[in-house]
Amino acid sequence: MSEQKKITKEFFDGIAEEYYNRYHTMKSSRECLDIILDWLGEVQPIEGNILDLGCGPGYFADMLTGAGHNIVAVDISSEMIEFARANSKNLVYYFEDDVETFDTEKEEFNGFFDVTIAKGLFEYLEEDEKLLRNIHRMLKKGGYLIATFRHAGFTHGDPNYVDPHPMKRRVHDPEELVMIARDIGLQQVDDVKYYHYHNGLDVPEAASAFVEL
Numbered sequence: 380m381s382e383q384k385k386i387t388k389e390f391f392d393g394i395a396e397e398y399y400n401r402y403h404t405m406k407s408s409r410e411c412l413d414i415i416l417d418w419l420g421e422v423q424p425i426e427g428n429i430l431d432l433g434c435g436p437g438y439f440a441d442m443l444t445g446a447g448h449n450i451v452a453v454d455i456s457s458e459m460i461e462f463a464r465a466n467s468k469n470l471v472y473y474f475e476d477d478v479e480t481f482d483t484e485k486e487e488f489n490g491f492f493d494v495t496i497a498k499g500l501f502e503y504l505e506e507d508e509k510l511l512r513n514i515h516r517m518l519k520k521g522g523y524l525i526a527t528f529r530h531a532g533f534t535h536g537d538p539n540y541v542d543p544h545p546m547k548r549r550v551h552d553p554e555e556l557v558m559i560a561r562d563i564g565l566q567q568v569d570d571v572k573y574y575h576y577h578n579g580l581d582v583p584e585a586a587s588a589f590v591e592l
Contacts, residue, residue: 380477381505383505384455384477384505387455387456387503388455388456388457391435391454391455391456391458391459392456392457392458392459393458395435395436395456395458395459395461395462396436396462398435398436398459399435399436399437399438399462399466411498411499411527412439412442415439415496415498415525415527418523418525418569419443419494419496419525422493422494422523422525423448423493423494423523425447426447426448426449427448427449427493427494428448428449428451428491428492428493428494429443429448429449429450429451429492429493429494429495429496430450430451430452430453430488430492430494430495430496430514430517431443431450431451431452431453431496431498432453432478432481432495432496432497432500432510432514433453433454433455433478433497433498433499433500433503434452434453434454434459434460434463434473435454435456435459435463435499436459436462436463436466437452437459437460437462437463437464437466437467437471437473439496439498440452440463440467440471440473441463441466441467441468441469441471444467444469444470444471445468445469450471450472451471451472451474451488451492452471452472452473452474453473453474453475453476453478453481454473454474454475454476454478455475455476455477455478456475457475460473460474460475478497478500478504478510478513479504479509479510479513480513481513482513482517483513483516486516488517489516489517490516490517490518490519490520491517491519492517492518492519492522493518493519493522493523494522494523494524494525495514495517495518495522495523495524495525496524496525496526497510497514497524497525497526497527498525498526498527499527500526500527501526501527501528501529501549501556502528502529502549502550503549504549505549507556507559508559508563511524511559511560511563511565512563514565515563515564515565524560524565528550528553528556529549529550
């Protein structure tokens with residue numbers, strides 16, 4: 380495990396319950412979930428197999444299961460997964476694992492998922508291609524990836540901007556991410572930008588949907 384992953388794991392291990400309690404009351408989280416749910420309703424209106432990568436304490440995974448989907452949820456934080464298992468009201472299959480290498484040994488989920496969701500995940504990784512290739516492998520033909528990322532052009536547009544988040548987080552040029560996804564075999568089909576309010580600061584982020592070709 381890389382040093383960055385160790386730091387990320389330790390950070391989220393220490394805030395699982397607090398994160399869950401704050402998550403569903405934050406305006407930004409609600410806005411983002413609404414965007415994802417709208418897309419999900421378009422691409423997977425009936426029961427489907429959904430992979431939630433970087434699931435955290437399981438709030439969204441549990442919500443999706445309650446809506447009739449079959450959910451596999453993965454997070455590197457043992458405390459997040461433990462909290463999710465203890466508090467989920469519905470049947471969710473939780474795995475404590477590295478999202479970049481999840482299922483790469485057994486390959487039980489090759490071409491299995493209708494939709495993969497990666498909300499608030501890419502900014503904590505050191506690079507994107509490894510995760511995108513793993514997602515590509517697990518998606519069905521015609522399956523979708525719905526991902527959020529921090530938009531470099533807006534987040535760092537102000538030279539005086541200071542990220543209030545205690546963890547180091549990456550930002551993305553949407554076009555670069557789209558190019559990597561296309562090279563792997565994912566085609567961008569939709570995108571939307573929205574404002575993420577964090578500690579009183581306006582931090583624009585972006586969300587994109589890709590389809591497995």
